[in-house]
Amino acid sequence: MNESWLALMIGNSRLHWAWFIGNTLQEAWDTKHLPASAIQQLIQYGVSGILPDAILPPQVVSGQLSDTINVLPLYLASVVPSQTTLWQTYPSVNVITLAQVPLLGLYLTLGIDRALALLGAGETLGYPVLVIDAGTALTLTGADADCQLIGGAILPGLGLQLKSLTRDTAALPATQLPTQLPPRWAMQTASAIESGVIYTVLAGIREFIEDWQSRFPTSQIVLTGGDSPVLLSYLQSLYPEMARHVICNPHLIFGGIQSVRLKMAS
Numbered sequence: 001m002n003e004s005w006l007a008l009m010i011g012n013s014r015l016h017w018a019w020f021i022g023n024t025l026q027e028a029w030d031t032k033h034l035p036a037s038a039i040q041q042l043i044q045y046g047v048s049g050i051l052p053d054a055i056l057p058p059q060v061v062s063g064q065l066s067d068t069i070n071v072l073p074l075y076l077a078s079v080v081p082s083q084t085t086l087w088q089t090y091p092s093v094n095v096i097t098l099a100q101v102p103l104l105g106l107y108l109t110l111g112i113d114r115a116l117a118l119l120g121a122g123e124t125l126g127y128p129v130l131v132i133d134a135g136t137a138l139t140l141t142g143a144d145a146d147c148q149l150i151g152g153a154i155l156p157g158l159g160l161q162l163k164s165l166t167r168d169t170a171a172l173p174a175t176q177l178p179t180q181l182p183p184r185w186a187m188q189t190a191s192a193i194e195s196g197v198i199y200t201v202l203a204g205i206r207e208f209i210e211d212w213q214s215r216f217p218t219s220q221i222v223l224t225g226g227d228s229p230v231l232l233s234y235l236q237s238l239y240p241e242m243a244r245h246v247i248c249n250p251h252l253i254f255g256g257i258q259s260v261r262l263k264m265a266s
């Protein structure tokens with residue numbers, strides 16, 4: 001089991017990659033979604049067929065991975081069906097489905113990213129566990145001590161909330177997430193948007209965490225997804241006591257993919 005392999009999670013905004021040797025994660029990186037033509041060239045010619053940095057992180061462009069990337073086993077999970085289709089012709093692709101995730105009570109349309117992050121969290125930290133994924137969408141997903149899905153919630157992610165205000169109003173400017181918690185009572189448009197989105201999301205997350213902790217007092221709580229570092233820093237500023245119980249792990253989904261791969265091999 002000491003072979004090289006790739007994990008690919010196709011998210012709504014971008015592709016999340018990891019390169020493993022056996023059970024050890026070597027590198028993890030993100031890229032844009034790739035057009036069909038780039039994927040075909042990759043399959044045929046390896047990275048020499050496309051711009052290497054379209055798919056590889058700078059630190060491995062010239063390494064071992066660049067020579068072999070198109071022949072490595074690829075374990076793929078996706079919440080974007082049109083992107084999944086493009087990878088069907090990759091030589092040794094395993095498309096992970098909900099049926100392969102060894103958790104109980106999963107409902108049919110549950111996102112595979114949520115199921116895999118929950119599995120990754122539970123297998124490394126134990127059950128019960130609550131996962132908060134701050135991606136394009138912000139999701140909360142929890143399981144009890146018997147690995148049974150308790151359920152969760154889906155809302156627009158922080159970035160999407162900012163973008164949708166800009167897109168659907170005439171006067172609201174584009175805004176970025178600030179690195180520090182903004183003032184709550186803002187005196188400028190941009191900071192008023194930041195305040196509204198951030199304090200409301202934080203209050204909501206706090207409510208969900210409190211409810212979860214009242215049901216599952218021993219549960220670990222894990223943050224993941226593109227906005228997890230900034231969200232954790234906001235949580236630490238506003239609710240320091242609660243934040244002490246929250247772990248940040250950007251690689252949860254890869255842990256889930258790894259567990260599914262091991263189960264397939266056994």
Ligand SMILES: Nc1ncnc2c1ncn2[C@@H]1O[C@H](COP(=O)(O)OP(=O)(O)OP(=O)(O)O)[C@@H](O)[C@H]1O
Nearest residue numbers: 011012013014113134135136137157159225226227
């Ligand atoms: N380099 C980056 N490119 C795009 N988004 C980024 C980047 N760095 C941080 N982000 C943040 O990540 C968020 C998207 O998260 P993520 O990449 O986890 O989403 P995703 O691709 O939809 O994945 P998932 O489906 O797992 O949520 C955006 O709201 C954005 O603020």
Ligand SMILES: CC(C)(CO)[C@@H](O)C(=O)NCCC(=O)O
Nearest residue numbers: 079109110111112113114137154
């Ligand atoms: C909620 C997202 C978009 C988060 O990436 C994804 O998990 C998804 O498409 N889920 C399907 C719906 C559900 O999980 O109930």
Ligand SMILES: [K+]
Nearest residue numbers: 012135136137
């Ligand atoms: K998403």
